[in-house]
Amino acid sequence: ETFAAGPYPGRVSELGLDSAPVATGQALTDQAHPELDLWRTLPAKQQPNWPDQAALRGAYAELSALPPLVIAPEVRSLTERLADVARGEAFLLQGGDCAETFAANTANNIRDKVKTLLQMAVVLTYGASTPVVKVARIAGQYAKPRSADIETSTGLPSYRGDAVNGLEATLAARLPDPYRMVSAYHHSAAALNLIRAFATGGFSSLSQVHEWNKAFVRDSAAGRRYELMATDIERALAFMAACGIDLDRTSELGGVELYTSHEGLLLDYERALTRVEESTGQVCDLSAHMIWIGERTRDLDGAHMEFLSRVTNPIGCKIGPKASPDEVLAIAERINPEHIPGRLTLISRMGTGRVRDALPAVVEKVNAAGHPVVWACDPMHGNTRDVGGVKTRHFDDVLDEVLGFFEVHKDLGTHPGGLHIELTGEDVTECLGGGQEIGEADLGGRYETACDPRLNTSQALELAFLVAEMLQA
Numbered sequence: 246e247t248f249a250a251g252p253y254p255g256r257v258s259e260l261g262l263d264s265a266p267v268a269t270g271q272a273l274t275d276q277a278h279p280e281l282d283l284w285r286t287l288p289a290k291q292q293p294n295w296p297d298q299a300a301l302r303g304a305y306a307e308l309s310a311l312p313p314l315v316i317a318p319e320v321r322s323l324t325e326r327l328a329d330v331a332r333g334e335a336f337l338l339q340g341g342d343c344a345e346t347f348a349a350n351t352a353n354n355i356r357d358k359v360k361t362l363l364q365m366a367v368v369l370t371y372g373a374s375t376p377v378v379k380v381a382r383i384a385g386q387y388a389k390p391r392s393a394d395i396e397t398s399t400g401l402p403s404y405r406g407d408a409v410n411g412l413e414a415t416l417a418a419r420l421p422d423p424y425r426m427v428s429a430y431h432h433s434a435a436a437l438n439l440i441r442a443f444a445t446g447g448f449s450s451l452s453q454v455h456e457w458n459k460a461f462v463r464d465s466a467a468g469r470r471y472e473l474m475a476t477d478i479e480r481a482l483a484f485m486a487a488c489g490i491d492l493d494r495t496s497e498l499g500g501v502e503l504y505t506s507h508e509g510l511l512l513d514y515e516r517a518l519t520r521v522e523e524s525t526g527q528v529c530d531l532s533a534h535m536i537w538i539g540e541r542t543r544d545l546d547g548a549h550m551e552f553l554s555r556v557t558n559p560i561g562c563k564i565g566p567k568a569s570p571d572e573v574l575a576i577a578e579r580i581n582p583e584h585i586p587g588r589l590t591l592i593s594r595m596g597t598g599r600v601r602d603a604l605p606a607v608v609e610k611v612n613a614a615g616h617p618v619v620w621a622c623d624p625m626h627g628n629t630r631d632v633g634g635v636k637t638r639h640f641d642d643v644l645d646e647v648l649g650f651f652e653v654h655k656d657l658g659t660h661p662g663g664l665h666i667e668l669t670g671e672d673v674t675e676c677l678g679g680g681q682e683i684g685e686a687d688l689g690g691r692y693e694t695a696c697d698p699r700l701n702t703s704q705a706l707e708l709a710f711l712v713a714e715m716l717q718a
């Protein structure tokens with residue numbers, strides 16, 4: 246496979262951009278593919294106020310010349326897997342940090358997150374009796390939309406993710422630096438390298454992942470409630486082994502498929518890593534396999550919709566409780582006018598109080614128009630609450646939104662296709678409840694997120710067992 250990158254450093258100077266004073270993202274256009282830069286003419290929400298335009302051009306040129314993080318054939322495979330989900334023949338599990346940070350991009354954190362996702366996937370595979378498509382929020386989830394430019398508690402510019410500025414509460418750290426996008430690329434590459442090794446080695450084999458689940462059920466009070474299902478899974482695996490299936494191999498191809506995803510927020514970053522495959526002419530954003538559009542940047546007339554409608558990756562779009570059925574249908578038409586199954590995943594994040602009344606009309610409208618979308622549920626972002634100035638979520642709300650999502654799809658005869666979760670492989674205390682009964686007083690113990698509260702390992706596994714039960718019902 247060969248790729249024609251976006252403007253190379255050489256071409257940037259050919260275009261005379263080095264000396265031209267330009268506003269944010271205003272003139273880095275590619276003459277061969279002008280449509281990929283049309284977004285620059287539209288309002289782009291949530292973009293950093295880069296103080297140094299020359300630095301932005303430098304960072305952009307550097308990113309444009311670097312090798313892609315993923316390749317187009319992998320992106321096409323994910324589209325096919327998601328097409329299975331859209332047809333009701335598979336289930337999507339998407340999860341990871343709200344915001345990755347450079348400091349937490351360590352071997353142990355990556356290992357534990359992958360481990361948790363794989364453990365959830367085995368349980369869900371059993372519950373759904375279908376393959377589970379595994380997509381991590383990892384290796385690139387470094388940019389965040391914020392509700393305000395200035396943080397009220399400190400009066401400093403808001404933290405916008407490690408690809409933009411630093412979390413530390415000083416003016417120097419909070420100054421946006423475009424070269425942080427280059428660092429985000431290198432951190433993503435390092436994470437992806439480890440993830441690919443985990444995916445092909447014995448680390449991810451079915452027997453290994455099941456051993457971890459057995460340990461969770463055996464060694465924790467929270468896990469013991471799921472002993473029955475764990476025993477059922479054990480029996481199913483014994484049956485498979487008796488049939489001659491080698492559980493120590495990860496798959497026929499010797500590897501588990503684990504895809505990457507992040508919010509496509511920083512359009513200069515996404516554009517710089519977008520490449521045209523020479524053999525097919527296909528335009529792919531090769532910063533990750535799947536890219537999603539956030540609730541705050543999904544305007545039909547905005548730059549994000551414009552740019553992401555032009556890359557062929559599977560695209561997710563968050564749908565909040567205020568999205569009207571017509572608006573969501575317009576999003577589907579915009580992103581997927583050709584009705585390609587697997588191209589679009591609509592990720593509803595309505596909140597436990599709204600999912601049952603707001604979701605049905607949206608599903609009906611999109612379904613009636615014949616759109617083959619994946620319906621996924623993000624039970625995190627509609628359920629955030631403030632406890633004494635600490636952002637948290639209650640496990641019961643998370644579970645109830647998933648339950649509501651399943652009820653809505655059961656009523657309509659549509660496929661509840663997947664889950665989108667913020668989680669970590671660590672024993673943090675950021676979300677309330679769950680089998681460990683984390684209370685308000687416990688939040689201070691290990692509250693480590695750089696942005697939104699994540700389910701800890703135990704809560705994430707419990708959710709998988711409970712959703713597996715819903716899938717069987």
Ligand code: PEP
Pocket residue numbers: 343390538539540541563564594626697
């Ligand atoms: C997120 O997924 O971290 C996020 C910001 O979600 P949303 O766009 O749905 O608010």
Ligand code: MN
Pocket residue numbers: 343344626667696697
């Ligand atoms: Mn979040």
